[in-house]
Amino acid sequence: MSEITPDLVRHLGVLARIQLSDEEVERLTGQLDVIVDNIAKVSEVATPDVPATSHPIPMQNVFRADVAGEMLTTQQVLQNAPDAADGRFRVTAILGEEQ
Template structure:
């Protein structure tokens, strides 16, 4: 029995705010049902003795050490700022504009 129905696909479309045509609903119903069936098959064979992994190959950090370098002085940082108050950048307020 199919878990994914056209009505469910339409409902998911509404939740995602995606307008779906009847043809798209039909296509997605089959595709999503195949995906859910594949996941169910994998779930059936997954056993507790299989270690869960997020990546098939162990990963190592390849980044350099985080060592602070030369830093800008306040005057250097503010030198090209369009507007500042002497110690901070001054920007226009954006909070509450759309409320």
């Protein structure tokens, strides 16, 4: 027996605030039923002795160690800035502007 019925699809449409035509309800009923059946098939195969996998190839972190290095001075950082004041970048205020 099918788990997905036209009434269930209509109900889901109401919950999602989507107006569905009768043709869409029929089409979605079939599509959602196929999806639920496929999920059930995958669930049958997924047993406790089969480890969950997020990637087919084992991966490892390839990042370098986070070690502080030479720092730029404030003057070096701001030397090419279009506008600066009090050791900071100066930018145009955007708060309150209409978008």
